[in-house]
Amino acid sequence: MALKFDTKYPSIDDLRNKAQQSIPKFAFEYLDGGCNEDVNLHRNTSDIRDIQLKPQYLRKFNGASLKTKLFGIEYDAPFGISPIGLQGLIWPNSPEILAKAAFKHNIPFILSTVTTTSIERACEITEGKSWFQLYHPAKETVRNDIIKRAEAAHCPVLVILCDVPTFGFRPRDIKNGLAMPPKMSINNILQILGKPNWALNTLKYGQPNFKTLKPYMPKGLDLKQLGKFMDETFSGRLNEERIKPIRDMWKGKLVLKGVASEADTEEAIRLGFDGIIVSNHGGRQLDAGESSIKPLIRIAEKYGNKIEVMMDSGLRSGPDIARTIACGAKFTFMGRSFMYGTAALGKKGGDHTISLLKIQLQQIMEQLCCEKVEDLSKHLITNTLL
Template identity: 75%
Template sequence: MKLHYNYKYPSIEDLREKAKKRIPKFAFEYLDGGCNEDVNLYKNTAEIRDVELLPEYLSKHVKSDMKTELFGHVYDAPFGIAPVGLQGLMWPNSPEILAKAAFKHNIPFILSTVTTSSIETIGELTEGKAWFQLYHPAENSLRDDILKRCEQTGYDTLVILCDVPTFGYRPRDIRNGLAMPPKMTMKNILQVLGKPSWALQTLKHGQPSFEILKPYMPKNLDLKQLGKFMDQTFSGRLNEEKIKPIRDMWKGKLVLKGVANEIDAEKAIQLGLDGIIVSNHGGRQLDAGESTIKPLTRIAEKYSNDIKVMMDSGIRSGPDVARSLASGAEFTFMGRSFMYGVAALGSQGGDHTISILKTQLQQVMEQICCEKIEDFPEHLITK
């Protein structure tokens, strides 16, 4: 596929700056922020960028191919679109935009339980090739109904989330009175009036809502009511007893997301899971924890022969993808990078962002004479 992107915005940071100018402050701060003092948010990317790769310029090299086999499917690149909550709040219709772009470029798109498009809509746009991320419900009947909807729509890969035993403490969202639909304080109204493109697109597509959960929840919840509903609806801490029936019930691939240590990785293997995503929720849950690249390196070294080891959190560019692959990840996911693209460029943002990342990654592979994705660890400079 020939790649096309907007030359005014050739980097993810360019897209971030454009997104900041186009969407209301409360939406940008939800997207951009971490938890508490944002320590782990910044550490994630900084410590990935401590990883160095060895360039080779006189070695024989024919070509570099970034195609990657994962769970029996050959993807065109070793990265996918991570699940993100409240996507339509940040840019209207963004889950649909990103799902279409992912399908076009043959990379995975993961739909979050708490995003703003339905299981059925995304399944139709991707011909059932999307993945679904489950926040574990408190009631088994709700869990079973959501999984039934996924199965009927054709989803083959289910991602269960383990790093939200409690919701992260996020001061910006508290100050902004974030709710669905957003609480229209005078401050928020003024922010919306200053972003006419966002406001017009919201009018066109309608106020964002939790489309997946809509059949199960009361209408027009404010922040306090929404928090109460989420606490009552989702059971928080995941454990072996909750995973076992899902493994028995789900016939497709089952992935555990939010793994941050070797103990949980080993339990995932014992429970018969197909993959893990080493992640700290983009630095949005535990500010005092490790960055993702550190446990990724240890887990991959110890368990890569037993389970598919993937990673998200802190990856912002093609070189970051390369560094993560060289450190042991077999596949990577990004959330913010793609949301910056859509918030900056609307319907063109998904295609543009994927094209940037593919171009950047290809360039790194050529520089270091890496022919295949699985060869990346051979090019790591160890310290």
């Protein structure tokens, strides 16, 4: 595949700046912000960028390949698209834009329970290759039905989220009325009027709603009732009692997302998970916690031969992907980076962002004289993060 991208936006930072100009302030702040004072949001990326890699210029070099095997499937690059809630609020129809781009480029796309397209539609677009992230329902009947729908749609991987036992404290979202229940203030309406392209696309694709959850929602909910429904329907706190029935039901690969400690890794192995995604939810849940790269290094070294270890949170470039894999991650995921792309460039955003990251990662591997993704660890200079 010939990789092309819009040269006006040669970095994720360029896409972020364009996204900020293109969408209402409340939508951008929902996408861009962390929790509390944003300490861990910024630490995620800065700690990754403390990692240094060593080139080997005089060795024989036969070219670099980004292809990576995960759960028996060969992907064209060692990165995928993380689950993100309310994607259609950020840019209309963005889950479908990203699912199509992921399918075209042969990388994983993870659909969130609380995003704005359905399991069935995402799997139709990707011909049954979409992963599905389950935000744990409080009711067994809802949980079981969602899992059966994911199985019927041929999702190969079910991802369970463990790092939202409570909603993160996000001051901007609270100000903007994006906490539960949400509200639309005069200020938000004025912001919408200032972004006519976003508004027209929202009219075209309809007001964003939780399409996967639609069968379980009473008709005609107002905003206050929606908030109550979400509170009653979901319970994010996981334990063995909640995980075991899911492992028994789900015959595909099972991944735990949000792992941030060795203790939870050991428990995931004991409970029969096939993989973990080390993550702190993009710095949106625990501002006082570690950046994701720090536990990733410890976990990969100790458990990398027992379970597939992946990571998201803080990655914003091809060099960031290379650094993270060099530190022991088998695979990486990104959320904000892809949403900056769609918010900036609409229908072209997913393809642009994936192409950009592939080109950046390819250049890094060629510069290092690293032929295979799994050999990036050989180029790691002893890090100072431990």
